[in-house]
Amino acid sequence: MLPAFLLLTAAAAATPADGIRTFAVRNAQSDAYSADPATRMAWFHEEGTRVRLKYAERLGLNVDAIKASRKRSTVQVQNWGSSYSVQVDIGTPPQTFDTFIDTGSSDLWVVGRCQDPRECGMSKPFVPKDSSSFQGTGRIFNITYLKGETVGEWVEDVVSVGGVGIRTMFGLADYLTEWSTEQSALMGLGFQDASTGGEMPWWQAASANWTEKRWGMYLARTANWTDAVSNPSPQGGELTFGGIDRSKFYGDASFYSLASRRGLWTIPSQGIALQGRILDPTTVLATTDSGTSIIMGPDAAVLAFYRAIDPRAVAFSDGSWAYECGPGGNINASFAFGTPNEPGFGPPRLFEMWDGDLVFFSGTRAEFATAGVRLPPFMMGERYCIGNVMSWNDDTVSNYWLIGSPFLRNVYSIYETTPIRHGFAPLSFEFNLKYGDTYNPIQGGDGASGGGNSPHSPSAGGGNVTTDAGQGGGQATTKPSGAGRSGVAMLVGGLALAVWCL
Ligand SMILES: *[C@@H]1O[C@H](CO)[C@@H](O)[C@H](O)[C@H]1NC(C)=O
Ligand SMILES: *[C@@H]1O[C@H](CO)[C@@H](O)[C@H](O)[C@H]1NC(C)=O
Ligand SMILES: *[C@@H]1O[C@H](CO)[C@@H](O)[C@H](O)[C@H]1NC(C)=O
Ligand SMILES: *[C@@H]1O[C@H](CO)[C@@H](O)[C@H](O)[C@H]1NC(C)=O
Ligand SMILES: *[C@@H]1O[C@H](CO)[C@@H](O)[C@H](O)[C@H]1NC(C)=O
Numbered sequence: 001m002l003p004a005f006l007l008l009t010a011a012a013a014a015t016p017a018d019g020i021r022t023f024a025v026r027n028a029q030s031d032a033y034s035a036d037p038a039t040r041m042a043w044f045h046e047e048g049t050r051v052r053l054k055y056a057e058r059l060g061l062n063v064d065a066i067k068a069s070r071k072r073s074t075v076q077v078q079n080w081g082s083s084y085s086v087q088v089d090i091g092t093p094p095q096t097f098d099t100f101i102d103t104g105s106s107d108l109w110v111v112g113r114c115q116d117p118r119e120c121g122m123s124k125p126f127v128p129k130d131s132s133s134f135q136g137t138g139r140i141f142n143i144t145y146l147k148g149e150t151v152g153e154w155v156e157d158v159v160s161v162g163g164v165g166i167r168t169m170f171g172l173a174d175y176l177t178e179w180s181t182e183q184s185a186l187m188g189l190g191f192q193d194a195s196t197g198g199e200m201p202w203w204q205a206a207s208a209n210w211t212e213k214r215w216g217m218y219l220a221r222t223a224n225w226t227d228a229v230s231n232p233s234p235q236g237g238e239l240t241f242g243g244i245d246r247s248k249f250y251g252d253a254s255f256y257s258l259a260s261r262r263g264l265w266t267i268p269s270q271g272i273a274l275q276g277r278i279l280d281p282t283t284v285l286a287t288t289d290s291g292t293s294i295i296m297g298p299d300a301a302v303l304a305f306y307r308a309i310d311p312r313a314v315a316f317s318d319g320s321w322a323y324e325c326g327p328g329g330n331i332n333a334s335f336a337f338g339t340p341n342e343p344g345f346g347p348p349r350l351f352e353m354w355d356g357d358l359v360f361f362s363g364t365r366a367e368f369a370t371a372g373v374r375l376p377p378f379m380m381g382e383r384y385c386i387g388n389v390m391s392w393n394d395d396t397v398s399n400y401w402l403i404g405s406p407f408l409r410n411v412y413s414i415y416e417t418t419p420i421r422h423g424f425a426p427l428s429f430e431f432n433l434k435y436g437d438t439y440n441p442i443q444g445g446d447g448a449s450g451g452g453n454s455p456h457s458p459s460a461g462g463g464n465v466t467t468d469a470g471q472g473g474g475q476a477t478t479k480p481s482g483a484g485r486s487g488v489a490m491l492v493g494g495l496a497l498a499v500w501c502l
Contacts, residue, residue, distance in 0.1 A: 020243035021162035023086060027222055027236025030083045032293060037371030044360055045318045048390050051292050059397050084219055084236055084290055085183050089160040091131030099185040103265055104289030106190035106201050109171030112152055120176040123184040133158050141171035143196050151175045154197055162241060164206055169199040194263025206241060207417050214416040216244035219409050221433060249412035249425035256337055256346035258420050259285055265422045268345045269401060270336035272305050276350060279304050283339040284399040292404030295389045302391040314376060319393040325385035329355030335407055351424055354434055357406040361386040
């Protein structure tokens, strides 16, 4: 742990004169907040697919199998998955773009000529001829980590974030598929090693001038689920380059050395914990990714997680899980970073996650049916939840967690370059806002729009955990119990055929 005095000294040195730049992050619209439950469910399914494709090369996943699993989708998902963005200026004079921030990749790219307006017509394009500082390279830009395709040219121009302009190489995408979102660009906040073109990410170039060699990020929760659709919150969080914002967290941050040199923020972890108890204290790897809206883990670990919450939890064929829950979610999970085996990587520490961040969908059997999900006959409880923790659906990935915004919304995250370390601290009380006493993300339908609007005081676990029906709680540490009976066909509405195990 970094001694407290060191942190304070660093913070004291961090005045604007040293180039510290703090600016707002926007929490943008996405079908994750759609009023139509079936659309939301389709978005969730697609998000799983998108994440698997994004990490397919890194993890050796079968791309054809992942793509094939999408074919049953009948609901058109309008938006790209992740929803945190910042304003980026490109060119001279500056053209301004709402730009996704993605710690899970390392390229910057922007929509250029949009050859098929049905695919990218919602996004404002960058117009090279309007910039006097623009320069093309003729080199093909082609990224494969997206669901769709993105092809264009590597180009160079002045890119400004928070008022700091740096000549940067970026991809100008002339051909895009499945980019139906108003954001025009994506900025990778990983390392140069992970850039598809071997280019230095903007933040790494900028860090040459930072007195404090680090940056920090706070991702806020969506304040008003109903409103989020028509009026994306401008208060989506905050990004600070060249320093950190101590007002956003309390106590000491814990720092972890990177466990992998493959270009992303990957650190040792002991996986997920319930009620403060680590389910499987084996050291694995975890990559944090602000461009992912779910948490994805090894199949066996995710099975153990949901079975410990509800012994009758069921898995869907897309890697998501449903379990019996009270209105609050009934999870109380933490993520464990660090490893006791090699103290050099950083001390083991649990970071709690609010239940509201870990539940994607919650409702009665009838409400699930409205969303196109038929629960199996033995699920006769009052209420069920689909969690934001998904399995890779590939048992070759046994030791790797991908940790998206459902976790990152619970901490202030710190990204250091000298030495390279990734850190977290619990959010300050006033920034750890939990909206609504109970969490019900189901929108519209009965008019009782979901997700309360009034922030209530942050409290551990958020909301009361109901432990009726002898299900919730999750004290058990059930290990995956081998193969069981399996059934078929729960998810309907053409989404996917589901298989569950008993
Ligand atoms: C882009 O990359 C993909 C995968 O490597 C390849 O199949 C495709 O032909 C490439 N497209 C262009 C225009 O280079
Ligand atoms: C660093 O600061 C100097 C002086 O202000 C400036 O000329 C240079 O462009 C800056 N470099 C970067 C990478 O920001
Ligand atoms: C949430 O958004 C809806 C739709 O815009 C609005 O009617 C409602 O008043 C908002 N609630 C709060 C607390 O702002
Ligand atoms: C949640 O787990 C923590 C341990 O991580 C425990 O201290 C707390 O009491 C639990 N909260 C609830 C509501 O069960
Ligand atoms: C939790 O339970 C306590 C005691 O029953 C009650 O006073 C409180 O209002 C409840 N809180 C929530 C968020 O339901």
